[in-house]
Amino acid sequence: MNHFFKNHKRLTSTFNIFGSSNFSKRSRALFSSFASDLLEPDSWKSMEGLVRCKANYVPLSPISFLERSATVYRERTSVIYGSLKFTWAETHQRCLKLASALSQLGISRGDVVAVLAPNVPAMYELHFAVPMAGAVFCTLNTRHDSNMVSILLKHSEAKIIFVDHQLLDIARGALDLLEKTGTKPPMVVLISESDGSSPTVSSSSSYEYESLLANGHSGFEIRQPESEWDPISVNYTSGTTSSPKGVVYSHRGAYLNTLATLFLHGIGTMPVYLWTVPMFHCNGWCLTWGMAAQGGTNVCLRKVTPKDIFDRIDQHKVTHMAGAPTVLSMIVNSEVRDRKILPHKVEIMTGGAPPPPQIFFKMEELGFGVSQLYGLTETYGPGTYCSWKPEWDSLPLDERLKMKARQGVQHLGLEDVDIKDPVTMESVPADGKTIGEIMFRGNTVMSGYLKDLKATEDAFSGGWFRSGDLAVKHSDGYIEVKDRAKDIVITGGENVCTLEVETVLYNHPAILEAAVVGRPDDFWGQTPCAFVKLKEGFDVDAQDIIMFCKDHLPHYMAPKTVVFEDLPRNSTGKVQKFILREKAKALPL
Amino acid sequence: MNHFFKNHKRLTSTFNIFGSSNFSKRSRALFSSFASDLLEPDSWKSMEGLVRCKANYVPLSPISFLERSATVYRERTSVIYGSLKFTWAETHQRCLKLASALSQLGISRGDVVAVLAPNVPAMYELHFAVPMAGAVFCTLNTRHDSNMVSILLKHSEAKIIFVDHQLLDIARGALDLLEKTGTKPPMVVLISESDGSSPTVSSSSSYEYESLLANGHSGFEIRQPESEWDPISVNYTSGTTSSPKGVVYSHRGAYLNTLATLFLHGIGTMPVYLWTVPMFHCNGWCLTWGMAAQGGTNVCLRKVTPKDIFDRIDQHKVTHMAGAPTVLSMIVNSEVRDRKILPHKVEIMTGGAPPPPQIFFKMEELGFGVSQLYGLTETYGPGTYCSWKPEWDSLPLDERLKMKARQGVQHLGLEDVDIKDPVTMESVPADGKTIGEIMFRGNTVMSGYLKDLKATEDAFSGGWFRSGDLAVKHSDGYIEVKDRAKDIVITGGENVCTLEVETVLYNHPAILEAAVVGRPDDFWGQTPCAFVKLKEGFDVDAQDIIMFCKDHLPHYMAPKTVVFEDLPRNSTGKVQKFILREKAKALPL
Structure with a gap:
């Protein structure tokens, strides 16, 4: 023991006595191993005496969050799904094994690994295991059909697809289509239900998730990104046969957007997060990674129903959740028998589409704190949020709702958000009236569209990311979304923002x-x-509705036609206006 | 207006229709300006279709925090000092003007600008204005004498020094010394007291802070760092005539440590922060920048007294503060007449030296929530913290205090903290007993020691930053500091951790x-x-104290000598053991 300190004293003396005597030989020996750790030794230096090495540089990556949680939050619950529960130490081990198993299957750096699954634990684990294997994670929308899945698998060149047992038919259909077109299909890993109730693997080219994981080694050496610019995931926003848009996220962007989202949602240490946002949507608005950063508990849900939401909040004391306005709508329109008194205020972030203002009020009556954010897949999900000012609490209800309905200001991870004339690139005046295009600039903007340099360059032309959404800027700098550029209606030379109607x-x-x-x-x-x-039990006709609008809007903005029917929505709750436009076109005169 | 939308529709159509018709010419025209924004176009790319440009890359820098606050928190109070108050919009304007004024004085990229001042508003503003001018900010310890200040000015080659009016004599002494040695002294900017009570500028080479600022332009174009590795500040940890140690921080490290410190201190949006940590210490543990990130209010204090602390907490509803154990000691030993009932729990972070466990309990009795952090100037201040687990709340008091006294786990910004044998670089077992050296690795470790590559290389040898502090690792992964390596006492072959005594x-x-x-x-x-x-009114002799120690420690650890006197402390509250060692050496036999 004393030997140790004698050595130690000699060693640490180099901290204080420069160029000291007989120690220097040992120091040099240690330094020779250090020298090989030096990264880009010269180009970045602007002052003498500085170095960049393993001690002071690590590529930013959300993988770090999990590694830290395995120490800091080791015995806390990481994932809950039905009766299944893991700790952060276990999740860490499982992700290492899964990464090891992926590597054993031949996955190497930069390969794409796809998944088709709802918010089950495997989906969560893959968010870490795939990047830990050095691969790029491609989450597919669970509402896609076989045709779309085959297109995206082909476009992404995925080597493996993980498939939830309930979605196996869609995946099989996609694989058949790939084979028909002569494309080598990816390997399939089946995600069974944890209670063993799901089908077993039949094809010889297939694997089962838990067996695969069991074959991996927890001593796997993580393949850290070589550069923080390495892709971590690809998220398809839309796809047609001709041009799927695969939005590529980097490790750096994912790391920074995770922290920014934690800040904007006010998520402190050890939150309990209910997964009502699909993890396949912008990697769960980056909070898949965020829960590891804060040692949170992920409450997984296969299917989002009002009863499940209230039950899980009650049972697990959920602190935070998020969702498209449809989730809010589902909650406020839920049956009273499905509801439960909340154990405390539950903070819910909504985004994806601007919700009707009234819904904020109804949610607050039920005990939720609702905030609004705005962003796109291209901004890693959350980009702006309606940062609330305490003085607004005392405003009259309608004023308060107006404030709540705004999309606000950029989060901490973005450099700038502006509303610009897309032709001149001039900022619009902050008058709450002049409409322009929402543009973003900063480290939490995508790296580009996979294999579509033209689309990437167009999206970034002028040095800003062009969202395609229209908004105004209010005098306090808060933005308010007016419409998608393509959704605006021009009638007799006047612009109608459909959101206002x-x-x-x-x-x-x-x-x-x-x-x-x-x-x-x-x-x-x-x-x-x-x-x-x-609403159920109501009966009004088109004329009633048109008159109602004329009472509250300039007449040219009131609808001339009213059609009664269910609205088509995509998986993230957005109304599919392109379908409605086709229907409107086809209406009889 | 409609013209705008027609154009707009054409323009935004490129988001959806690839390679579309007559728009492409305009798109190309816009893109030509975009092409020049491309940064390192190829080397980092590992997937096709990606670009790095102004839209998706900005060097990380705390400057962004201020620019964002100028929008998001524009009308909120940024700085309070006596009767002086600014908003974030004003602070932003003032920093722009100051940066402009610096540039007018000839400050260019990479120049060093020094300051010798307590926690007054100018000190806060300089934390942004200096980097905004592209320069490197060097904060000098206000307890230095003229000789030390002259050495550090010479070593850092500071072009300007900002000096608080109360420290003008020290600065003048330093400048005289520089002139005597033939070194061109820096320009001096006098920071007057805001009430105009301080001396006026006499020398022709000098400027006054407010007049200088008034001459700057608020339209100044910020000199953003060219690389996020550019230095933002230099903090001297110690200095002798032969080897001042100037720890260099980068914009990247400052940005990341700021966010990590906000997380570890649980600082949400719009905090009220009382400045009881000197801003010249690790740039106020990075919370100078952190207050801008969260739109907080900086309550500035020229001098820290118990009465001032309680008065400011009461008056401004302070939510967070920090300080060396001396600040805690000052609070718990304060006169009852100086105390006030706290308006709410005030979170206080302590670090710099491990405080005696009892002090946590006394602080909590007064209404403070105390957490401990550990770090060094080389880790941008905060590096680890005692992340508290809810289950510890129910432990018996002495167990709870034991937990509180540990330095814990790495914060979110660090990749790793470990306790290692400094010779073999093996991790010590997590047994709470085996002592090793605390080592750090990650993005919030300094860039190096200014102009001392040898010291930098020694500090980073083996790919870790070697702290020179000794600690054990407990079974739950939490570390506990035992001593500075140089402070350990070896008596008859046994190691005595002085902290335990x-x-x-x-x-x-x-x-x-x-x-x-x-x-x-x-x-x-x-x-x-x-x-x-x-303590006042007590009277015990050396023998009493030695016996008391023998009752509570192995006999070899008990002091053999006891000296009664005030302890010499440096400006951050650390006991200056090198002075005591000299005294111990000189004691009569």
Whole structure:
């Protein structure tokens, strides 16, 4: 022991006595191993005496969050799914084994690994295991059909696809299609239900998730990114046969957006997070990684129902959750028998589409704290949020709701958000009226669209990311989304922001859901056409609704046509206006 | 207006229709300006279709925090000092003007700008204005004498020094010394008291802070770092005439450590922060920048007294503060008439030296929530912290205090902290007993020692930053500091951790302050020697204290000598053991 300190004293003396005597030989010996750790030794230096090496440089990556949680939060619950529970130490071990198993299957740096699964534990683990194997994680929307899945597998060149047992038919269909077109299909790993109730693997080319994981080694050496710019995931925003848009995230961007999202959602240490946002959507708005950063508990849900939401909140004391406005709508319109008194205020972030203002109020009555964020897949999900000011608490309800309905200001990870004229690139005046395009700039903007340099360059032209969304900027700098650029209706030379019309429609006591699109018109060019779903037990006609709108809007903005039907929505809750536009076009004169 | 949308529609169509018709010409035109924004276009790419440009890459820098606060928190109070108050919009404007003024004085990229000032508003503003001018900020310890200041000005080659009016004599002395040695002294900017009570500028080479700032332009274009590795500040940890150690921070490290410190201190949006940590110490543990990140209010204090602390907490509803154990000691030993009931729990972080465990309990009785952190100037201040587990709340008091006294786990910004044998670089077992050296690895470790490559290389040898501090690792992964390597006492072949002896001494009812060092001894090599300050009204002798230690420690650890006197401390509250070692050496036999 004393020997140790004698050596130690000699060693540490180099901290204080420069160029000291007989120690220097040992120091040099240690330094020779150090020298090989030096990275880009010269180009970045602007002052003498500095070095960049393993001691002071690590590529930013969310993988670090899990490694840290394995120490700091080792015995805390990481994942809950039904009766299944893991600790952070266990999740860490499982991810290492899974990464090892992927590597044994031949996955190497930069390979794409896809998944088709709801928010089950395997989906969570893959968010770490795939990058830990050096690979790129591609989450597929669970509402895709076999055709779309085959297109995206082909485009991404995925080597493996993990498939939830309930989605196996879709995956099989996709693989058949790939084989028919002569494309080598990826290996399949089946994610069974944890209670063993799901089908077993039949094909010889297939694996089962838990068996695969069991074959991995927990001593696996993580393949850290060589550069923090290495891709960590690819998220497809939309896809047609001709041009799937695969948004590529880097380790750096994922790390920074995770921290920014934690800040904007006010997520402190050891939160309990209910997974009502699909993890396949922007990697769960980056909070898959965020829960590891804060040692949180991931409450996984296969399917989102109001009863499940209230039950899980009650059982696990959920502190935070998030979701598209449809999730909020589901909650406020839930059966009273499915509801439970909340154990405390549950903070919920909503985004994906601007919710009708009234929904904020109803959610707060139920005990939720609702905040709004705005972003796109291209901004790693969250980009701006309505940062709340204490003085707004005392505003009258309608003023307060107006404030809540704004999309606000950029989060901590973004350099800038601006509303610009897309042609001149001039900022619009902060007058709350002048419409321009929302543009982003900063480290939490995507690396680009996979294999589509042209689309990437167009999206970044002028040095900003062009969102394609239209907004105004208020005098306090807060932005308010008005419409998608392609959704605006021009009638008789006037611009109609369909969101404004929809907000009025949502104020109508009989209306449950509403969406407005342009209907082609020989005289006006276009006229506003409303698609409306009524609440149960209500009965109003088109004329009632048109008159209601005329009472609350300039007349040219009121719909000329009202169609009663359910609204088509995509998996993230957005109304699919392109379908409604086709319907409006096909309406009889 | 409609013209705008027609153009707009054409433009945004490129988001959806690839390679579309007559728009592409305009798109190309825009792109040509974009092409020049491309940074390192190829080397980092590992997938096709990606680019790195101004839209998705900005060097990480705390400057971003201020720019964002100028929008998000524009009308919130940024700085309070006596009757002086600024908003974030004003602070932003003032920093721009100051940066502009610096640039007018000839400051260019990479130049060093020094400051000698307590925690006054100018000190806060300089933390942004200097980097905004592209320069490197060097904060000098206000307890330095003219000789040390002259050495550090010479070593750093500072072009300007900002000096608080109360420290003008020290600065003038330093400048005289520089002139005597033929070194061109820096320009001086006098920081007057805001009420105009301070002396005016006499020398023709000098400027006054407010007048200088008034001459700057708020339209100044910020000189963003060219690389996030550019230095943002230099912090001297110690200095002798032969080898001042200037620890260099990068913009990247400062950005990341700021976020990590906000997380570890649990600082949410819009905190009120009382400046009881000197901003010249690790740039205020990076929370100078952190307050801008969260739109906090900086409550500035020229001098830290118990009365001022309680008054400011009461008046401004302070939420967070920090300080060396001396600040805690000052609070718990304060006169009852100076105290006030806290408006809410005030979170206080302590670090710099491990505080005696009892102090946590006394602080909590007064209404403070105390957490401990550990770090060094080389780790941007905070590096590890005692992340508290809810289950520890129910432990018996002495167990709870034991937990509180540990230095814990690495914060979110560090990759790893380990306790290693400094010779073999093996991790020590997590047994709570085996002592090793604390080593750090990650992005929040310094870039190196200014102009001392040898010292930098020694500090990083083996690919870790070697702290020179000794610690054990407990079975739960939490570390506990035992001593500085150079402070350990070896007596008769046994190692004595002086901190353990000091903890026992602090348990003695008569002892206010205690420090133990080694005293040279012909027979034992060294023996433990205690320096002790008694509480007022107490009277005990050396033998009492030695017996008390023998009752609570192995006999060889008990002091053989006890000296009664005030302890010499440096400006951050650390006991200056090198002075005590000299005294112990000089004691009569």
